[in-house]
Amino acid sequence: MYDDLNAPEDHSDPQLGFQPRSKTDDADSALPNHLPDREVPIPNGGSTAVLHQWLDGEVSIAVVRATQGGNDSVDLWNKIHDEAETLRSRTTPLYVHKRIMDSLPEDTYRGRPWYKRTFALNPATMLVAAAALLGIGAIVAHAVLK
């Protein structure tokens, strides 16, 4: 299963109840003018959890982009996934198949005695086995009753 990296990038997501931020509802705009800019980084534990959820296909890309540093994370992971996609399309070079076959020992299973061989259990073999057992039973019974 692949993550949905092509989800619409619209920041609004009605299903998740998220609406795009606007100037008017920005919390910073309500602060008094004399307060300095925030210098203490906001812990990003929440945004990391959201990033994992997106990478696991549990939330849309819009939710990640809405978190702090979300756009940068999305860009990075899109690049990583492009590279992963390239790797995912790789196939075994054909000469490797031949190389493996050539290196297998010739006689590992050749010439095994019949009692070491494996048998597929299907209706036909079961019928043969049942007939053989019946035959043996009949011979034994005949010998005992004589």
Place this chain on the structure above:
Amino acid sequence: MTSATGQVDQADLDQEVIRRVLNGSRDAFELLIVRYSDPLYRHALGMTGSPDVAEDILQQSFIKAYAHLGEVRGRFDAWVFRIVANACKDWLKNIRRSHVSYEEDDQPSSYSTPEEELDRNELRTDLEVALAALAPALREAFVMKHVEGRSYEEMAELLRTTVGALKMRVHRAREALQHLLEGKYA
């Protein structure tokens, strides 16, 4: 993705091929190689970063699988995957590498411009270096999830562990990669 019925059918076909090999038909083993080499090769390539090493691991793993074919219980694909996965982890534990990789890569380029190819090669190298810095178990979980595109349930079945443990490994791998790469690419 394969359905449960498809997997059962495939498992039956594999069992039939295995029976033929065990009864002396060495050539029948090639059916299993052709059927499963691609996902196994991709796993080895993702784990080692080197096409040459991936080919060697694939070859040694199939030889081992052939020699122990009579011991297969359950699905052949899961069994042979574990052989390859263990070989990759052994290689990672033993190797001391200062640089990587894809150096012998002779696959045709699919990039539109030389600049794009240059950028992608740089990312590929940086990603490989970052992956090499991960513990083998974390790299394995990341490769299975993000390169091979497997579900956590499938990974848990193949690696015989829990979904929770694998989620934890994938999360730790992602955080480590993000930490190593975000300064340059984010």
